[in-house]
Amino acid sequence: DAGVIQSPRHEVTEMGQEVTLRCKPISGHNSLFWYRQTMMRGLELLIYFNNNVPIDDSGMPEDRFSAKMPNASFSTLKIQPSEPRDSAVYFCASSLIETQYFGPGTRLLVL
Amino acid sequence: AQKVTQAQTEISVVEKEDVTLDCVYETRDTTYYLFWYKQPPSGELVFLIRRNSFDEQNEISGRYSWNFQKSTSSFNFTITASQVVDSAVYFCALSEGDTGFQKLVFGTGTRLLVSP
Numbered sequence: 001d002a003g004v005i006q007s008p009r010h011e012v013t014e015m016g017q018e019v020t021l022r023c024k025p026i027s028g029h030n031s032l033f034w035y036r037q038t039m040m041r042g043l044e045l046l047i048y049f050n051n052n053v054p055i056d057d058s059g060m061p062e063d064r065f066s067a068k069m070p071n072a073s074f075s076t077l078k079i080q081p082s083e084p085r086d087s088a089v090y091f092c093a094s095s096l097i098e099t100q101y102f103g104p105g106t107r108l109l110v111l
Numbered sequence: 112a113q114k115v116t117q118a119q120t121e122i123s124v125v126e127k128e129d130v131t132l133d134c135v136y137e138t139r140d141t142t143y144y145l146f147w148y149k150q151p152p153s154g155e156l157v158f159l160i161r162r163n164s165f166d167e168q169n170e171i172s173g174r175y176s177w178n179f180q181k182s183t184s185s186f187n188f189t190i191t192a193s194q195v196v197d198s199a200v201y202f203c204a205l206s207e208g209d210t211g212f213q214k215l216v217f218g219t220g221t222r223l224l225v226s227p
Contacts, residue, residue: 033213042219043202043217056214093156097212098144099146099158099161100215101158102148102155102157104154
């Protein structure tokens, strides 16, 4: 079975540009999570969805960040406008019950 | 508040040595899950094991074993006869019943370096 799929794997952009990260969860999973990993802050939960509905977005750093899940097989995390401090690895994970399975991550560099 | 502490920032061993990675957690919930994930140099996060708070049985999977002790709030991970491929960052994590087991709180990770 395919795991969690994320695209792009790497993104380099300039400050002020819009960035869109994409995630396809494991088929049949009903929860989807977005995390950010940095050296300074470690792994942080940004937002999660249950059955396509956002449940907790308290980890979203600010209004420049938004996430959507239009259907059970697709989610996006958007940063507009991007800033250098947004540089990080962004992980998407999905779960059916308790165990979260992670995608390979998107390494974002904002210049 | 829930918290996971991995006091060992980095451990270096020589191949074939046994190594134990420590994990101490804090929670007020009586129902919770504990996890270990592996992050190899390639960067992905790989699920290794899940344990619920009612199951204190130790588990062994090949060279990996886990020791869960509620009395000391610890969930330690031992690799027997380590190999170079075990080199990675290992994260311990906790999710509580209060959050429907949805919110994973991670420790800061332990970097394991296994040299030939």
